[in-house]
Amino acid sequence: QVQLVESGGGLVQVGGSLRLSCAASGDTFSNYAMGWFRQRPGKGREFVARISRSGGSTYVGDSVMGRFSISRDNAKNTVFLQMNVLKSEDTAVYYCAATVSSDLAVRTSEYGYWGQGTQVTVSS
Numbered sequence: 001q002v003q004l005v006e007s008g009g010g011l012v013q014v015g016g017s018l019r020l021s022c023a024a025s026g027d028t029f030s031n032y033a034m035g036w037f038r039q040r041p042g043k044g045r046e047f048v049a050r051i052s053r054s055g056g057s058t059y060v061g062d063s064v065m066g067r068f069s070i071s072r073d074n075a076k077n078t079v080f081l082q083m084n085v086l087k088s089e090d091t092a093v094y095y096c097a098a099t100v101s102s103d104l105a106v107r108t109s110e111y112g113y114w115g116q117g118t119q120v121t122v123s124s
Contacts, residue, residue, distance in 0.1 A: 002027040002098050002113050009094060009118030012086055016122070020081040022096030022115055029077040030054070033103045035111055036070060036081045038092035038120075045095070045108050049081060052103035059106070064090075086122045093117040 008020040022034070035050040049060040049070035058070050064083075072079040079096055097111035105111060 002029070002032055004096050004098060004113060004115035006094065006096050006115045006118040009120045011121045011123060014086060014088055014122055014124045016086050017082070017084045018086065018120060020083065020094055020096075020118060020120070022079045022081075024077045024079070024098065030074045032098040032100055032113075033105060034070075034072060034079040035097045035099070035105060036079075037095045037097060037108060037111075038090075039095070039117075040089070040092040043092075047106045047108075048094070050104070050106060051079060057103060059104075061106075083120070086120075088122050088124055091120060091122050093119050 002024050003026045006022045036048040037045050039045045047061050051058045051070045055072045067085045069082045095117045096115045098113040099105045099111045
């Protein structure tokens, strides 16, 4: 089983940038498609971005399209979420997740492995 640990969260001003990392261990990283999700205060967990096992296919959600991007380094067992032009509504706990079921997974139910989350707070 893969274990996931997120890092890189913090406090940033509106319009700023952050880069989240998620380090994987315990299994062959390239066997897993990866995703990022977030949970805003008082809301359910929502899809942010996903990337295929090889890294050749990516997809980001409508609310972050054009501002966020996802990438991975299979040699370093790490997936990244680059977040630019941050808005106050991006404030959330961000989770990385792993799945062996599909390269196209966007639902929380499709991911079997989750990190503990990292807090991102965007202040004005």
